[in-house]
Amino acid sequence: MPPSVGDLVLRGAASIGVPVFLTGAFEDGLPLLWANEAFEKYADVRFSDLAGRRLSVLGDRLSDPEDAAKVSAHLAAGEEVQAMARSALRGGISGWVQVTLTPARAANHGRVTHWIGISVDVSEHMERQAAQLATLTVENRQREDSDLIAQTTELLADLEYPYVLRDIAELLGHVVKWAGFYVNDDGLKPAEGIDVANPPSGRGRRHARYVAGDDQPRGGPQRGIQDQLGDTTAAGGTTVAPGRLLEVVDSVQDLLDGKGDEPVTLHLDIPHAQYSASGWLQRELNRRLTDEMGGVPRSVVVHPVAGRKSTLGLLVVWLADAGADEVLFYEGTDESEEVRGVLEVVARRAGNAIDNARLYAREHRLAETLQRAMLPEQAEVPGLDVWTYYAPNAEHAQVGGDWYDILQISTEIVGLVIGDVVGHDVEAAATMGQLRSVVRSYAFELFTPGEVLEKVDQLVAGMGIPRSASMVYAALRKKGDEWQAIEYSRAGHLPPLLLRRGEVITLDQGGGALIGFGSRERTTGEHGLRPGDTLLFYTDGLIERRDRPLRLGLEALLDTAAAIQAKDAAGVGEELLARLADKPEDDVAIVVVRVPDPEGDRAQPTLSPRWRRWMLPSEPSSIGRARHAVLRTCQAWGIEESAQAELVVSELVANGVLHGWGHIALRLYDTGEGLRIEVEDSNPAPPVATDGHPNRLGGFGMQIVDRLAEWGWRPSGTGKLVWAKLRDQAK
Structure with a gap:
């Protein structure tokens, strides 16, 4: 008697080189009823060891856990389904298989009683796909990093923009949680821009000693570091040895002194009492991060911002949220290395820009001084x-x-x-x-x-x-x-x-x-x-x-x-x-x-244009010259508020002399509704009135201006222009 078609199909499935298996109904949990030799070789297991095992565990091994619900829905509906799943291969390694489950229905009522499964090894395909995705991810990240560096370079190209460092720190927020710049000139100080109006000397000095819990600098000998720390432990219970503290403190100071170029980690939860920048920086960061971020990390990473011959400042970054026992070092993942690369490039370019700005400012100031000395x-x-x-x-x-x-x-x-x-x-x-x-x-x-x-x-x-x-x-x-x-x-x-x-x-x-x-x-x-x-x-x-x-x-x-x-x-x-x-x-x-001509000047009304302009050198004698100029002009124009105008001009020009550089442009306009005064200098930083703080230096002159005139300011081509319009004192 010749074999039936069913027998031929079964023999073919048993001898085919593709893993094939048969399970029971979905309602029973897809119990494994039969598997061919290829399945046993692929899984490196005998069928007898798997017989009766439910295939419902497949849901835990899918490539995308969200696909489990979709697979269950198709199986419950009696529909053919395909899914990617992890699989244990020969030798204990893990691979990927594509499983296809086809329903087998009963001849009399069409209910799905069995499922025929085919398993195809797609490990190589998945590895190639994963490699492509990883490469694409790296390329996207590199492109984003390149865009960030390009934007940073574009910002640094404008040496007169007063908030360039602040904007760069905000850009770095795409790769770190927080970033801030500090310039090193006679001590550290927070920086939002590159100061070209008063170029710093670039001479860093060590900060005064700080005692833990005391914000006032003190001189003289301090008690030992071990006595101050005692059994201090960092958050999470990790004991911090005095040697480690000294190493951290000295490392930050070494960056400022130009003795190192590798980033260091500064722990913010360790009391500092050392003669270095670290104590002040720790306190400043605790205060600043509390104000800006509402919290303080256990540690931050400090990058040197180096110029051609010296360290010009620091770039401090909060990498990410850290766990209780985690200290943020760069060693570890590739992603941290990439972040480190971006930060180092930005810090290096910022250092070059600051150096160039200071060089430009020194040369410009030299030229101005030379020219002013000749006039x-x-x-x-x-x-x-x-x-x-x-x-x-x-x-x-x-x-x-x-x-x-x-x-x-x-x-x-x-x-x-x-x-x-x-x-x-x-x-x-x-x-x-x-x-x-x-x-x-x-x-x-x-x-x-x-x-x-x-x-x-x-x-x-x-x-x-x-x-x-x-x-x-x-x-x-x-x-x-x-x-x-x-x-x-x-x-x-x-x-x-x-x-x-x-x-x-x-x-x-x-x-x-x-x-x-x-x-x-x-x-x-x-x-x-x-x-x-x-x-x-x-x-x-x-x-x-x-x-x-x-x-x-x-x-x-x-x-x-x-x-x-x-x-x-x-x-x-x-x-x-x-x-x-x-x-x-x-x-x-x-x-x-x-x-x-006393007689002729009194007899004839003035027909001259109602504006005047003077170019004044940035030196104290210009204040007196400006006062005389405005008095003569008010007399020529018949303006009665000459005393108020003299006082306002004196304060505005004094601000330009003290805080600006280059020539100061003084302009007077008779608008018909009052005298308008404009003073322009090359410092883009705006004038600031005092906030009433007893220790605040400067800014009181603008309070005088505010009492006598409406005033404001705007950026100009080379710096800023401050204007004031005299008020009618009779009102």
Whole structure:
């Protein structure tokens, strides 16, 4: 009798190389009823050892535990199902199988009585998939880390942004729970930005000793560390040996001293009493993290923020939540190593940015100091209204060759000098300084301008000064109470102008070659002066442009000067700047000297524009100069609140001198509704009024401003601009 189809199928299933098994009904727990030889070889077990075992344990071995409910639902409905499950393989190793369960129904009523299972080894496939997922995860993490570093680099590129370190710490919140920067300059201090306004010296010092539980620094010998700690234990019961504490304390100090470059762990739950930065940093972090995060970790990791030659600060990070017995070290998982790599890159780039900012600030301050040393403080000449202005070309690092000088030679003679050295570098500024000193010396010795320039020629030729220069030297002579005449000599410089009641007179006599090239006798020009006359001295930066000849620029100056209606020197200068120097391409130096006309000034109302501007050096003498300037302007405009304006200007300029750097721009505007005062400096940090704390230093000046005016501030192109609008004190 030939075998039945069922017998053939059973024989084939028994001999096939794929593991096949038969189970009972789902309601009975899928008991294992039969398995072929391939199943026994794959599982390395005899069927007799598994017979009757329920296959319901499959749910505990699925690749995704959430699939268990889906598999049970399909089985209960009598539907074919596939699932991935872990499986013990030959040799005790673990692998993955894909199990397919197909229902076998009874012929008479269609109920599922058995399940036919096929098990396929997919371990290699799952390993490849896991490797691909791991690679993708690593790539995604690396991409996120690269994006974070790129954003950090972009933030650090703006050296004038005051909150760059704060924003970088917030970015690091994607990889750590908390991060904060501390700069190291004469002691640690929290930092939100890179201070370029007052660049630190970079000299770190050790902090004073701290006694546990005492926030006040103390000097003198301290009791032993073992006596202070006793049997101190860290949270979780781990005993902390004194040697470990000393190691931690010294490690943080070593980072600041530049003796180490590896991150160290600082335990915040151990009392510190050592002569180092660790004690202060521990207390500061406990306070700061409590305020910002509502809790304090057992330990934080400290990275050095290194510059080129020294450690400039610390980057402190709270990696993650730690268990009671866990201390956060970097050793361990690959993820911690990746986080460490990101933090080290960020700390290194922050250190380079701080170093560059300080270098930039030092060079800029050096250039400013050099330039300021060459320009005089504006002299208050009795009987004359004098206004001066100097603006270097920003493209040339605030260093140029233009200069001016005002010399009170005697009660009857005032000397005026304006000059321009070729070039825009330190050598040009040095040449300018030499020439200025030479001219000053001869101006007090010789009283005729031509003779002064002849002596300057001789000395410059002997000194071998490499740069050529142009110059005008003029002497204003007084007889009695009236200014009688101006004598002048020019060395290759543009002629001064004399403005007299709408007429412009070009003082073009006394011409000659550039300084150092005078082979002929220098001549002296002369012109009489009257009350109300205004003298204008300037350098070519006021009128020279790339898109027009110098001749056309001089014609524009003459037309502008003829239309000026101002009655004070500052008004004349401001009109010139507003119309001619909106976009200067070179350094600009201007000196405006007006001979007062008491009768004419009282008889005619002012028609000058209702704004004024002064460029003041960042030095204490500028405060007094600003007060005088605002008083003169209020008198010219007929503003009664001159005393309030003087006080507000004094406080704002004082803030710029104390906390800013670079030139200070002072502007006054008559808005029709009150006087508006603007003071601009190169420090982007905003002004802060005192909060009333008895130990608070500074900020009281802004309280005075707040009583007298409405005020505010905004960022400017190079720093900040503080404005104030005077209140009507009668209200």
